[in-house]
Amino acid sequence: MTHPKHAAADHDVLDLIRKRWSPRAFDATRPVSRAEIWRLFEAARWAPSSRNEQPWRFVVADRNHSPEAHEALVGALGPFNQTWASAAPVLILAAVQFTVEETGETNRLAYYDAGQAVAFLTLQAQSQGLGIRQMEGFDHAAARRVCRIPDAFEPVVVIAAGYLGSPETLTVEKHRAAEVTPRRRRPIADFVFDGTWDTTMSSESN
Numbered sequence: 001m002t003h004p005k006h007a008a009a010d011h012d013v014l015d016l017i018r019k020r021w022s023p024r025a026f027d028a029t030r031p032v033s034r035a036e037i038w039r040l041f042e043a044a045r046w047a048p049s050s051r052n053e054q055p056w057r058f059v060v061a062d063r064n065h066s067p068e069a070h071e072a073l074v075g076a077l078g079p080f081n082q083t084w085a086s087a088a089p090v091l092i093l094a095a096v097q098f099t100v101e102e103t104g105e106t107n108r109l110a111y112y113d114a115g116q117a118v119a120f121l122t123l124q125a126q127s128q129g130l131g132i133r134q135m136e137g138f139d140h141a142a143a144r145r146v147c148r149i150p151d152a153f154e155p156v157v158v159i160a161a162g163y164l165g166s167p168e169t170l171t172v173e174k175h176r177a178a179e180v181t182p183r184r185r186r187p188i189a190d191f192v193f194d195g196t197w198d199t200t201m202s203s204e205s206n
C-alpha cells in the first residue's frame with residue numbers, strides 16, 4: 001500500500017520529491033549522528049545563490065550534543081509548535097545575511113537563496129531517512145537571543161529534524177490526524193502559463 005503522505009504526482013518526478021513530506025511526529029529516543037548532520041549542511045552548502053553570496057547561516061541545537069541549546073531553542077518556539085517539535089532530536093535555526101557582504105547593499109534575494117539551501121538540505125535529509133519540518137512559528141527576538149545571532153543577520157525558520165516517530169506520541173489531535181492526511185497541491189495549470197500569463201499550461205497544448 002502506498003503511504004498516504006506520498007505525492008499523487010501527475011507526472012514522473014524523483015522519488016525523493018514524491019515521498020518527502022513534513023512530519024510532526026519524531027522519534028525522541030533516536031539521536032541523529034554528527035556524521036548524518038554534517039551531510040545535511042554539505043547539501044545546503046552546494047545550493048546556488050545570487051552572486052554566490054551564500055547568505056544562509058545555521059545554528060544547530062542537537063539534543064544529544066548540546067541539550068541546553070536544544071532546550072533554549074524549544075523555548076523560543078510558538079506554543080503550538082512546542083507541543084510536537086520539542087521531541088525532535090535536532091532543531092536548526094536558519095538565518096540570512098540580508099546585505100551584500102562586499103557593498104553593504106540590501107540583498108533582496110537573501111531569503112530566496114536561503115530557501116534553496118533549506119530545500120537542498122530537506123531532500124538530502126529525505127535520502128538519509130530523516131524527516132524535516134520547517135517552522136515560521138517562533139519568537140524571532142527570543143531565537144536571536146538564545147542563538148546569539150548578530151544584528152546583520154535575520155532569523156528565518158527553525159527546522160525540526162529527526163527520524164520519524166509514531167503519530168500516537170502527538171498530544172494534539174489535529175496534529176495526529178495530519179500525519180496521515182494526503183498532501184494537497186494546486187494543479188500545474190493554476191501556476192504555470194504557456195508563453196504568456198493569458199494562457200495556462202494545459203495538456204491539450206502538448
Ligand SMILES: Cc1cc2nc3c(=O)[nH]c(=O)nc-3n(C[C@H](O)[C@H](O)[C@H](O)COP(=O)(O)O)c2cc1C
Pocket residue numbers: 020021022023081133134135136137138157183
Ligand atoms: C517557511 C515554512 C514555514 C512553516 N511553518 C510551520 C510552522 O510554524 N508549524 C508547522 O507545523 N508547520 C510549518 N510549516 C510546514 C508546512 O505547513 C508544510 O510544509 C505544508 O503544509 C506542506 O506540507 P508538506 O511539506 O508535508 O508537503 C512550514 C513550512 C515552511 C516551508
